Amino acid sequence: MKWIWQSPDWPQFTYDAAKFSLLEREFHRNAGVIVGSLAAISDAEVDELRVTLLSNEALDTSKIEGEVLDRDSVQSSIRKQLGLQTDGRRAGPKEAGVAQMMVDVVKSYAEPLTPERLFLWHKMIMNGRTDLETIGGYRTHTDPMQIVSGRLDRAYVFYEAPASSCVESEMIGYIEWFNQAAEAQMPTIVHAGMAHLYFELIHPFEDGNGRIGRIIAEKALAMGARQSLITSLSTTIERDKKAYYQALERANLSLECTEWLVYFSQKILEAQIYVQKMIRFIVFKARYFDRYRGQFNDRQLKVALRLFGEGLDGFKGGLSADNYTRIAKTSRATTTRDLAEMVEMGALKKEGKLRYTRYYLPMEG
Known part of the structure; x- marks a missing residue:
C-alpha cells in the first residue's frame, strides 16, 4: 500500500479520544467568552468585527496557497455581501469570489453540507478562472491528482489522491460522514480537524481544495459552537504555514490521526484567542475615536x-x-x-x- 486511501480500512480514521476532552472543554469555554463579549458590544462594533474577521480569513486562506488579494477590495465586497455601507469600490473577480464564499459560510453555517454547497463555493473561489476543465464540479481529468513539493526539476510527490473516477463515490461517503458526525455531536474540534484532513485526502476539485477544506473546518466549528462567527483558522495557520503543510504530510501516512488532530486543535484554540483579542481591539478603536473626537x-x-x-x-x-x-x-x-x-x-x-x-x-x- 502506497497511499492512505488504498488501505483496506479506508476511510475508518482512529484517534485517542482521551487526548481531546480538555481541548474540547477549552474550545467551548472560549466560544462562550466570545459569545458573551459580542452581547456586550454595539451592533456597529459586531459588524466591524465580522467584516474584519471575514476579510482577514479571505486574505489569509488565499495567502496560504500563494495568492495575494487586494485587502480593500475584499473588505468592500464583504460589506456589500453583508448589506453594509461600502465605499463603492469594484472588486476583482478573485476578491469578489472569495468574499462571497466567506459570507455564504456565515449565512449557511447551520445547514447540512451538500454537494451543491461545495460546488457553489468552488464557483465562487474560481471566479474569473479560464484554465480549468471543471468549475463548480468535481475533477474529471484522467491525470493523477498529485501534491508535489520542491523545485520543478527535482519535484517530490508527497501525496497522490484517489483517481477522478472515484471522487464522486468518495464524496458521497464524506458528506454523509460529515453530517452524521455533526448530528451525533462528535467533539467539535475532532469533527473540524478530521473534516479538513479527510477532505484534503480526497482532493475532489481540480484546484481550490485547501481553501474549501479550511472553510469546511470553519463550518464544523460554527456548527459545534452554535454561532456563526468565523474562528480565524486560516489567519492562525498562515503565521506558520510550513508547520501546517508538514502536519498534513505526516497525516498522509496513517488512518490513526491523533497527531494531526492535536496539531489542528491547538490551531483552533489559538484562533479563538485571536478572535477575543480582535473583539478587544474593535472595542478599543470605538472608544479611542470617541475620546479624541474633535481633538485631532x-x-x-x-x-x-x-x-x-x-x-x-x-x-x-x-x-x-x-x-x-x-x-x-x-x-x-x-x-x-x-x-x-x-x-x-x-x-x-x-x-x-x-x-x-x-x-x-x-x-x-
Whole structure:
C-alpha cells in the first residue's frame, strides 16, 4: 500500500479520544467568552468585527496557497455581501469570489453540507478562472491528482489522491460522514480537524481544495459552537504555514490521526484567542475615536486611522517619525509637533530615544 486511501480500512480514521476532552472543554469555554463579549458590544462594533474577521480569513486562506488579494477590495465586497455601507469600490473577480464564499459560510453555517454547497463555493473561489476543465464540479481529468513539493526539476510527490473516477463515490461517503458526525455531536474540534484532513485526502476539485477544506473546518466549528462567527483558522495557520503543510504530510501516512488532530486543535484554540483579542481591539478603536473626537487635526486623524488599519500587529517595529511624515504628507517639523501633541493627550505611547523613537497605540497587551 502506497497511499492512505488504498488501505483496506479506508476511510475508518482512529484517534485517542482521551487526548481531546480538555481541548474540547477549552474550545467551548472560549466560544462562550466570545459569545458573551459580542452581547456586550454595539451592533456597529459586531459588524466591524465580522467584516474584519471575514476579510482577514479571505486574505489569509488565499495567502496560504500563494495568492495575494487586494485587502480593500475584499473588505468592500464583504460589506456589500453583508448589506453594509461600502465605499463603492469594484472588486476583482478573485476578491469578489472569495468574499462571497466567506459570507455564504456565515449565512449557511447551520445547514447540512451538500454537494451543491461545495460546488457553489468552488464557483465562487474560481471566479474569473479560464484554465480549468471543471468549475463548480468535481475533477474529471484522467491525470493523477498529485501534491508535489520542491523545485520543478527535482519535484517530490508527497501525496497522490484517489483517481477522478472515484471522487464522486468518495464524496458521497464524506458528506454523509460529515453530517452524521455533526448530528451525533462528535467533539467539535475532532469533527473540524478530521473534516479538513479527510477532505484534503480526497482532493475532489481540480484546484481550490485547501481553501474549501479550511472553510469546511470553519463550518464544523460554527456548527459545534452554535454561532456563526468565523474562528480565524486560516489567519492562525498562515503565521506558520510550513508547520501546517508538514502536519498534513505526516497525516498522509496513517488512518490513526491523533497527531494531526492535536496539531489542528491547538490551531483552533489559538484562533479563538485571536478572535477575543480582535473583539478587544474593535472595542478599543470605538472608544479611542470617541475620546479624541474633535481633538485631532486632519493629519493626526489620518495617521490614527492608518494605525488601526494595520490591525492587531500594528506597524512592524512601531510607528516612526518617517512613517508619520510619509502618511500625513507633511514636513519633519510638523511631524515632530503632531506626534508630541498626540503623546501629550495620551493618544500615542512613546518608546525609545532619538532615531530609535517609536510610537504605539495605548492599548494594553
